[in-house]
Amino acid sequence: MKSQDYRFSVAPMMDWTDRHCRVFHRHLTGRALLYTEMVTTGAVIHGDRQRLLGFDASEHPVALQLGGSDPRDLAEAARIGEGFGYDEINLNVGCPSDRVQNGRFGACLMAEPELVARCVAAMKAAVAVPVTVKCRIGIDEQDPEVALDAIARGVVAAGCDALIVHARKAWLNGLSPKENRDIPPLDYDRVYRLKRAMPDVPIIINGGVPGIDEAKAHLQHVDGVMLGRAAYQDPWRLLSVDSEIFGEAAPHATMQDAFEAMMPYIEAQLARGTRLHAITRHFVGAFHAVPGARAFRRHLAEQGVKPGAGLEVLRDAIAHVGARAPAEAAA
Incomplete structure (x- = not known):
């Protein structure tokens, strides 16, 4: 074992x-x-x-x-x-x-x-x-x-x-x-x-x-x-x-990198009939204390729940966020 x-x-x-x-x-x-x-x-x-x-x-x-x-x-x-x-x-x-x-x-x-x-x-x-x-x-x-x-x-x-x-x-x-x-x-x-x-x-x-x-x-x-x-x-x-x-390197340096790497998974799930909100509801706290975090959350809340919402909704939400990594911003 x-x-x-x-x-x-x-x-x-x-x-x-x-x-x-x-x-x-x-x-x-x-x-x-x-x-x-x-x-x-x-x-x-x-x-x-x-x-x-x-x-x-x-x-x-x-x-x-x-x-x-x-x-x-x-x-x-x-x-x-x-x-x-x-x-x-x-x-x-x-x-x-x-x-x-x-x-x-x-x-x-x-x-x-x-x-x-x-x-x-x-x-x-x-x-x-x-x-x-x-x-x-x-x-x-x-x-x-x-x-x-x-x-x-x-x-x-x-x-x-x-x-x-x-x-x-x-x-x-x-x-x-x-x-x-x-x-x-x-x-x-x-x-x-x-x-x-x-x-x-x-x-x-x-x-x-x-x-x-x-x-x-x-x-x-x-x-x-x-x-x-x-x-x-x-x-x-x-x-x-x-x-x-x-004591090891993280899979991704920033939340933006992690989201980008996750896009193929989300796309595959959407193709199977999963609604975008079922996935993005877990992202609400992703950019705590980062400039644009509120706009990110609002965009997902308003657009992610709509029928047919796709990857562009998540990309547009991420575009509201500043460039700093969350851990740096919250420190």
Whole structure:
């Protein structure tokens, strides 16, 4: 089995990290590990697999995140994902939405560490690619010292290859999914302690990391950092990942270069019937703090949604932007 490099990844985010978003991010960083949105086992087993799981070859390394709690279904969905070519299968034990709770998966599984361990064992027996878990430090009234330790030790004993920890509790009673991303306090030290207790297990930290400098600071304590909203809302941050985290040159020096390189992909998608807005909706934060950024966003918002909108809409939007690279402008 090929060893995965977990130093930097972009979080799985519902309604955000679809295949078009991931191709965009891959043009900004060649090394970050990318994750799909969470897909339920039922959808994978019974749904339109090509629509749900298909991805562009340029996205590698890319991981499939699954939602479920039945070991047999998770094993089957993992096999299907491996067959599609995913580099890793990840089990969601952190999403706090009501829909997820009603389906007995996501963060509510923090209360069932033995079941999570059985799920991981079944997935490990089914596939050769790495199997990982993304969890919280606890839920509701749980003591994070006990809850995180129980999940971690159980899944590692079952063969889990890496553990991604969102360094917040999830309050399933009283907070909305959106509130659960901000209100529970961050406890990075709890994740650091887990790493010290499990030195041989890759531990990746997630939650509230605002940028690459902060990611580098976390890497003094853990094996990897996962960026979520900061990567999506300000994608220009990803331009510095390869140089700052991996000591390598980025695929493209500027956002303009990345967009130019992405044009053939967009053209091919448009030819298949994809609407331009389905792709360009992920570009909103591309030119944060750069002269012309507002005009860029306005042009895409007004013209990109029109039927038949093509590459010229994106080119015209980019033409509004100044020449400076986003990272330079925002510094």
